[in-house]
Amino acid sequence: MQGVKDKNGVMRYVISLIVNGDYLTVTVKGNTLLVDLLRQQLNLTGTKRGCKLGNCGSCTVLLDGKAVSSCLVLAVEADGREITTIEGVAQSEKLDKLQESFIDNAAIQCGYCTSGMILSAKALLTKNPHPTETEVRTAIAGNLCRCTGYVNIVKAILAAAEA
Amino acid sequence: MHLPDFNYYQPETLQEACEILGRYGAKAKVLAGGTDLLPKMKQDVLAPEALVSLKMVSGMSDIEKVPGRGVVIGAKTSPNDLVNSSVLHENFMSVSEAAHSMANNQVRNMGTIAGNIVNAIPSADLPPILIALSATVTLVGPVGSRTLVLEDFITGVSRTAIAPDEIMEEVVIPEQSTTGSAYFKFGLRHSGALAVVGVAAAVTMQGSLVRDVRIVLGAVAPTPMRAKKAEEILRGKNVTDDLIAEAGKSAAVECKPISDIRASEEYRRDMVRVFTKRALRKAIYLEQSES
Amino acid sequence: MEKYSVIGKSVPKIDSRAKVTGQAKYTGDLKFPNMLIGKILTSPHAHARILNIDTSEAEKLPGVKAVITHKDVPSLKYGISPARWDENIFCIDKVRFVGDKVAAVAALDEETVYKALKLIKVEYEVLPAVFDPIEALAEGAPQIHDEYRRNINTEIHQNFGNVEEAFAKAHLVRTDKFIGQRTYQCPIEPHSAISMWEGGKLTVYCSTQSPHYFQHYIAREFGLPMGDVRVIKTYVGGGFGGKLEPTGLEFAGAVLARITGRPVKMFYDRHDMFAHNRGRHRQIMEITTGVDKDGKILGMHANFIMDGGAYTSLGIASAYYAGAMLTLTYDFENYKFDMIRAYTNLPACGAQRGHGAPQPRYAFECHLDNVATQLGIDPLELRLRNARQPNTVTPNEFKVNSCEMTACLEKAREISDWEKKKGQLPKGKGIGVAVGSFVSGAGYPIYRTDLPHSAAIIKVHPDGSAATLYVGATDIGQGSDTVLCQMAAEAMGYTYENMKIISADTETTPHDFGAYASRQTLMSGAAVKQAGEDVKNQLLEMAGVMMDKNPGNLDCREGVIFSKLEPEKTLPFTAVAREYFVKNGPLVGRGSYTPPKLGGTFKGAPVGTSPAYSFAAQISEVQVDEETGEINVNHVWDVHDCGMVINPALLHAQVHGALYMGMGESIWEEVQFDAKGKILNPNMSDYRMPTALDMPVITSALVESCEPAGPWGVKEVGEGATIPTMGCYANAIYDAMGVRVNSLPLSYEKVWRALKEKREKEKGGGKKKK
CATH class of the missing domain: 3.30.365.10 (Aldehyde oxidase/xanthine dehydrogenase, molybdopterin binding domain)
Incomplete structure (x- = not known):
């Protein structure tokens, strides 16, 4: 990873990472967070900011396949790693079965938690294709939803696992 | 709420990392998981001049059983690594369970065992059970490494025995005769809650005789603390419900909780009583069902 | 045949695909060319006199484009309740709670904004404060607003029938006392607003439950005609009551945008939201x-x-x-x-x-x-x-x-x-x-007006392949866009799948008071039903001509117009709609709803x-x-x-x-x-x-x-x-x-x-x- 001082003496780092399958090289500051790199520099605004402290799960992305809060990851730390955001879940026009299931089970209301919720569920189902209800609830317990009481979200994830 | 500026370093060896830390004295912080450090920086609680990332330092992320040493856990191991470790499942399930009780899944994926220890937050979930299991920590510094008993390592709220230029390399749970240990976390919701109290117990039994016992209380003193009088009540005795209850009462007296927004001192003390009993019962049950 | 063809069915939400793919844009996701970022500085004291505000250091910080205080904004008091306008955009003489709004900054990026906020120096004289309502009502308690003696904001005494007499006759009279706590709506999406001017016209994109009340109060504050204020709701990440009234982000953003001549995006962090509050008493x-x-x-x-x-x-x-x-x-x-x-x-x-x-x-x-x-x-x-x-x-x-x-x-x-x-x-x-x-x-609406509570327009596309519903009703996640489209389709005799919706934009959609008091399914729904029936009537009129039938004997269901007397005689909705457009121009339905006079x-x-x-x-x-x-x-x-x-x-x-x-x-x-x-x-x-x-x-x-x-x-x-x-x-x-x-x-x-x-x-x- 290369660092260059800009004319104000601030270090800028050139990092390379794979985002939703695309190899990208970008320049970030040391204190740039992954969530802000995604949203502000790469315009991937499907990743949301909700609390900035790792409590709400709105900014959940997959980092090398694991669900992480992108508000707690420095962009420089993502150098050389693979990231999946909500924009990378569908295969072009074809929605992922989790996305389909969220729609079919009325698991979406305001939608602000939905991206993170789907990515947490995606990480779970990839590792554990047939989870129990408790495993589903544990996997999404770090994704707060203020609209649904999680009822239909849990139903949607279990249904996607069945499918 | 924004991350302040800092110098960022990505050394490739521990030696190099220690050197950078040495240059900054107390003004640098080690960045591993970041789940505790970054929120503190965003909220202006900490403003280190430099962050020294361990990302490119290889190793320190395995959990292995090493004959003669015990279970050796790399400092960069995440809580979810602890949750999923078959070595821990076979040897110290209670450590996996304690890790599972932490924060939320995202944080459990990113955080590290070393962070949970070094940040020395009184409510941290891993130190009580690790202390109950007599764990040690190995610190690497510019002139070599040293090993400390974890019980002595945490010295106060956000204070430990680590020197500014040292880095934790591993945590070792020594081989021991006990198979009965348990950690109970009492939080105010089922996920994403800090412990109001955490109680760990490890027992070595001979039939119904308590040969040895260690009880460690979390979130009720500046550091995780042994309930030594409670241990004395049990050690060398034949265990009974009354004795367990007495140990619980003793632990409730021994602890030094504060009142805060989560709970009053009085409530915390009584929860220490309740969960000391529950942790002891579970540890004894596991020990007895194992032998 | 079922009584209804579209309503009563669990159709998928109209916005669900946008939301599961990350396409849905919330206010904080929007970017405009040349846009600045802004933030509000709030008070660290619960009650304090403002002695001096020094913004000079903040202004000098590279990247800062404007710093504003009460001197730069209208001093007209506002509030969502016209009965007590008691808030200023920025505090003038004193602050009244930790989080009260004092100043704002606009800069090139977020980091600069945060740095600039720290450079604003406010000198306070801390005053005694009161945090308990009973203490606040006591003689000698700190006076929070000069106009409201003994800190009484409102006092209600209502008496219906004769309670004393009822108690005298009762077998048992019991008294219990309870306390309810302060809670906060805590929607997952933090509030945000983007303000921009084109000449004398202000446009605000925001996270709102009521574009209408935002428009009304923004226009009032800046002395603008309503027509020169356009409020556009983007996707909203939950409201629950907390996004019903202007938040300060709109006012401060509008002023910063006017001073800088650039769009300004303002936002709250989670702790700012808690301080702005408006949650449960x-x-x-x-x-x-x-x-x-x-x-x-x-x-x-x-x-x-x-x-x-x-x-x-x-x-x-x-x-x-x-x-x-x-x-x-x-x-x-x-x-x-x-x-x-x-x-x-x-x-x-x-x-x-x-x-x-x-x-x-x-x-x-x-x-x-x-x-x-x-x-x-x-x-x-x-x-x-x-x-x-x-x-x-x-x-x-x-x-x-x-x-x-x-x-x-x-x-x-x-x-x-x-x-x-x-x-x-x-x-x-x-x-x-x-x-x-x-x-x-x-x-009754929040401020006194005789405007209808809801209104709707349906525009059928020239070839009849789609119809767009225009409503001021505000979908904040609860699904009003979806159910209103179902209602429109039902009333028109059309299909849900062909409905489009434009909602909650004060310029393109007709008036509606918004999402509060659980009003939209009934009130906006009534307006939509009327608009749908208006479309249907015009369509059947046209079909009558085309089929040489009495329109009164025709009906339309799921996109098919048929004779009630000879059901095999049909015409597709699309064909009739197209013919209507050719002959008469746009096929538009209109509806509005005003509740009956209610109450004592x-x-x-x-x-x-x-x-x-x-x-x-x-x-x-x-x-x-x-x-x-x-x-x-x-x-x-x-x-x-x-x-x-x-x-x-x-x-x-x-x-x-x-x-x-x-x-x-x-x-x-x-x-x-x-x-x-x-x-x-x-x-x-x-x-x-x-x-x-x-x-x-x-x-x-x-x-x-x-x-x-x-x-x-x-x-x-x-x-x-x-x-x-x-x-x-x-x-x-x-x-x-x-x-x-x-x-x-x-x-x-x-x-x-x-x-x-x-x-x-x-x-x-x-x-x-x-």
């Missing part, structure tokens, strides 16, 4: 009820005090609602309501889901259980004996048409197995019941009036850990009378969500302050909203109901299920453990303490109860 509630020996309520007196915080917000309505809604579920004639809403040096409270109703309902439902226990009557039976019946009028003159309170209670009793469980569950387990009712839209003439009579009321009964089963006080809710049954259902899946989802909020408020959630009025838990870690691991099994069931005042018979559902929950859990905890916690939240520690006190008392008295 803390309320001290004393309830006295007189009943006859069978438990029939003869009269009731509610005597409340509210902590309103530093400003009015929607609090006057909250204060009236607190008492007004207590008369709905049970039939009694004599009712007295006394209320004082006090100013304190804490964040302002406003309307949170169930506006004003949930806490008094908690108090009343607990109190009634106490009455039932004292009389030896099953609490559910007591409620059945008092349940309101259809076509009745409450003592405070609310006209209730449809009302299936009795059926809700009976069904809840049946599906929860109440009779086998009540008083018979093993120790530690308990079951409780409570009821609730809510308005289906407020009978006494002071405060309009608050709580509604064309229709929903009713609900909830039963919950809880498990309490006797040693720790930990509460696990195992199962909740909610039975609702919400009239005709347009979209069952979305309706039940509303019940789940409303219950979720009620559940959080019942057990976990409370905004806590230190001794200086600073919030201790302005985050999602210590402000404990339930996680997926905390939620019980929820059974949401319905009773048959049809409301004559609503289109197709609809009523509200969005807020109703929040209302019974707190009382329901409290009653279940009592059933489980024999202890009553008289303040919210029913925290583990409070339950533990109550159990401890009970044990100590029993030890002392030697009495034994379950």
Whole structure:
């Protein structure tokens, strides 16, 4: 990873990472967070900011396949790693079965938690294709939803696992 | 709420990392998981001049059983690594369970065992059970490494025995005769809650005789603390419900909780009583069902 | 053939694909060329005089484009409640709570904004502050607003029938006192607003529940004609009452945008949201009820005090609602309501889901259980004996048409197995019941106007392949865009799949007051129905010409026009629509809705009036850990009378969500302050909203109901299920453990303490109860 001082003496780092399958090289500051790199520099605004402290799960992305809060990851730390955001879940026009299931089970209301919720569920189902209800609830317990009481979200994830 | 500026370093060896830390004295912080450090920086609680990332330092992320040493856990191991470790499942399930009780899944994926220890937050979930299991920590510094008993390592709220230029390399749970240990976390919701109290117990039994016992209380003193009088009540005795209850009462007296927004001192003390009993019962049950 | 072809079906939400793919743009996701980022500086003191504000250092910081204080903005006071305009865009003379707005910065990027905020130097003279409403009302307490002596924000004294006489006749008169806590809506999306000017015209993209009220108050503040203010709602990440009124972001952003000549995006962080607040009031509630020996309520007196915080917000309505809604579920004639809403040096409270109703309902439902226990009557039976019946009028003159309170209670009793469980569950387990009712839209708007409450336009595309519904109704996640499209399609005889919608943009969509008071399905729905029927009538007229039939004998369903007399004679909607366009130009339908004149003439009579009321009964089963006080809710049954259902899946989802909020408020959630009025838990870690691991099994069931005042018979559902929950859990905890916690939240520690006190008392008295 290369660092260059800009004319104000601030270090800028050139990092390379794979985002939703695309190899990208970008320049970030040391204190740039992954969530802000995604949203502000790469315009991937499907990743949301909700609390900035790792409590709400709105900014959940997959980092090398694991669900992480992108508000707690420095962009420089993502150098050389693979990231999946909500924009990378569908295969072009074809929605992922989790996305389909969220729609079919009325698991979406305001939608602000939905991206993170789907990515947490995606990480779970990839590792554990047939989870129990408790495993589903544990996997999404770090994704707060203020609209649904999680009822239909849990139903949607279990249904996607069945499918 | 924004991350302040800092110098960022990505050394490739521990030696190099220690050197950078040495240059900054107390003004640098080690960045591993970041789940505790970054929120503190965003909220202006900490403003280190430099962050020294361990990302490119290889190793320190395995959990292995090493004959003669015990279970050796790399400092960069995440809580979810602890949750999923078959070595821990076979040897110290209670450590996996304690890790599972932490924060939320995202944080459990990113955080590290070393962070949970070094940040020395009184409510941290891993130190009580690790202390109950007599764990040690190995610190690497510019002139070599040293090993400390974890019980002595945490010295106060956000204070430990680590020197500014040292880095934790591993945590070792020594081989021991006990198979009965348990950690109970009492939080105010089922996920994403800090412990109001955490109680760990490890027992070595001979039939119904308590040969040895260690009880460690979390979130009720500046550091995780042994309930030594409670241990004395049990050690060398034949265990009974009354004795367990007495140990619980003793632990409730021994602890030094504060009142805060989560709970009053009085409530915390009584929860220490309740969960000391529950942790002891579970540890004894596991020990007895194992032998 | 089914009666309806589009409504009554669980069609997928119209925005669901955008939301599962991350395409949906919320205000914070939008970028405009040349856009700046802005943020508000707030007060660190609960009560302090502003002596001086020095912005010079901030202005010098590279990247900072503007710094503004009260000197740069209109000094006209505002507030969502016209009865008390008491807020300024920025504080002028003094700050009144920790978080009061003092200045704002616009800069090139977020990092610079945060740095600049730290460089603004404000000199304060700290004043004594008051945080408790009773202390605030006392003689000699710090005066928060000069205009409001003794910190009385509003005082209500209502008296219907003769309560004293009722109490004199009563077999039992009982008084209980309860306290409801401060909670916060805590939508997952933080508020944000982007303001930009083109000449004299201001456009604001924002996270709002009501573009109309935003437009109205922004125009008023800047002295602009309404037509020069365009407010556009983007996707909104939840509101629950917290996004109903302008937040300061719009005002400050508009000024910063005008000064810099650039678009400015303003935003709150989570802790700013907690400080801006407008959440649930803390309320001290004393309830006295007189009943006859069978438990029939003869009269009731509610005597409340509210902590309103530093400003009015929607609090006057909250204060009236607190008492007004207590008369709905049970039939009694004599009712007295006394209320004082006090100013304190804490964040302002406003309307949170169930506006004003949930806490008094908690108090009343607990109190009634106490009455039932004292009389030896099953609490559910007591409620059945008092349940309101259809076509009745409450003592405070609310006209209730449809009302299936009795059926809700009976069904809840049946599906929860109440009779086998009540008083018979093993120790530690308990079951409780409570009821609730809510308005289906407020009978009167927030400020006085004779504008219709809702309006709709439907434009059929030239080839008839789609129709776009234009409504001011505001989808904040609850799904109004979806159900209104269903309603439009039904009224037009069209298909849901071909509906498009443009909503909540003050320039392109017709007027609507927005998403609050559970109003849109009934009110916006009525306007949409009318617009749809208008389209259909014009279409049938055209089809009549094309088919050489009397239009009166034609109808249209699912996109097919047919003769009612000769059903095989059909024409496609598309062909007729196209022909209409060719002959007459755009095919447009219009509709509007104004509620009938409602309510009495006494002071405060309009608050709580509604064309229709929903009713609900909830039963919950809880498990309490006797040693720790930990509460696990195992199962909740909610039975609702919400009239005709347009979209069952979305309706039940509303019940789940409303219950979720009620559940959080019942057990976990409370905004806590230190001794200086600073919030201790302005985050999602210590402000404990339930996680997926905390939620019980929820059974949401319905009773048959049809409301004559609503289109197709609809009523509200969005807020109703929040209302019974707190009382329901409290009653279940009592059933489980024999202890009553008289303040919210029913925290583990409070339950533990109550159990401890009970044990100590029993030890002392030697009495034994379950």
